Amino acid sequence: MLTLENLSFGVQDEKSQKEIIRNLNLTIESNKFVVVTGPNGGGKSTLAKLIAGIEKPTGGRILLDGADITEKNITERAQSGISYAFQQPVRFKGIEVFDLLRLASGKELNITDACQYLSEVGLCAKDYIKREVNDSLSGGELKRIEIATVLARGTKLSIFDEPEAGIDLWSFQNLIAVFERMRQNIKNGSILIISHQERILDIADEIVVIANGQISMQGPKDDILPHLLGTASAVDACTKFYNKEEA
Template identity: 75%
Template sequence: MLELKHISFDVADGKGQKEIIRDISLTIPDHTFVAITGPNGGGKSTLAKLIAGIEQPTAGQILFDGEDITHKSITERANLGISFAFQQPVRFKGIQVLDLLRIAAGKELSITDACGYLSEVGLCAKDYVRREVNASLSGGELKRIEIATVLARGKKLSVFDEPEAGIDLWSFQSLIQVFERMQQRQQDGSIVVISHQERILNIADEIVVLAKGQVVQQGPRAEILPGLLGTTAAVGACSVLEQGGRA
């Protein structure tokens, strides 16, 4: 279980300190699919980076399975079981997909095992296992390969920062199918997805709404989603489902 206790995060700007995350307390239970949504600039991606260890909070405490990880690095958190998928996956010239999966798994995966992970994310394994992770791959292909590496890691908590960003409609539909399969396999760990897409929110167990660096709503999908679809009142002047971009 992940627990955020009174987390705040400030950055320096021309006028002094700017508050991005303000006194957030949040619990991500085991074996749960949680979608975090909200308007642009609400702090969604920053919160994901705080969970992963890419950024360090300026106040508060983060606990993972009861252990204080507030000041642990991204590598230390990965070793404890936290995996992070970037909004824009990194390309690696000269590294094959097979190599990337082996690095993610931390062991010498067989080609059969590697192909199994690729098949799980909807890729024809024989066409990709020896491909280089370079500019020849589309955004949708890269996203699915990155999710395959998350599966290969087998972590307790997987965090995805706006996985739908920059991919076409066909790739997005395939991505939804991947998350649906992951949602059905929650015994493998919890999932946190930063997204404003209705189809992703619609398969989550719980939805958290962030606005202006604070949690303004949190609860089961059946309780939160109808309000997001039917009114803008929950998050201010603009609907969270019409807001893209990066927070």
């Protein structure tokens, strides 16, 4: 479905070119729930932005269903079937939830369908369908509404960049329930989540660990997750494992 070939991305600082992603190769198959994790600063979020078209690689290729999309911008990637959910969802003053879902779907969406998408993310449709997407919504509510817009689009690849960021424990519990339902009902597409939360990692079909811009581990959850547990946090475990492999 999605193939990254020798993907690289660097930025120029005052003295030299800093490589954030280095000759990375990755394939994400259809109908898979994949979680990308690793130490902070390892390149996880940059990888998500490269796939979505927010950033442009300095080397390598990105293929979607065999078609080269490397030079396509974010709008063209979206049209090709890629959705991207930001760490901090955008608020749209003056736009109601129903209008946002209708715009996201790209088709004539009726109230019944819109309410179904809200129900799938654990929101009472009658309480939210006419709400304005503004500061009256909590971070957790906004995250779930954004997920509902991704469901409404029905794209080939849905990317979520650290969806747990900035939400409280109660909202996080609800978010986990949403992703569990998405995992159970996955079809005709794949889900890619950037996260280091154990409960999200535990939902995955496959875990990819990125450190220093390269993949240090990749495989089925049951093979990879045990390597990431047993310390204070998954991030610490990833760092220790990667340093051990480099030694």
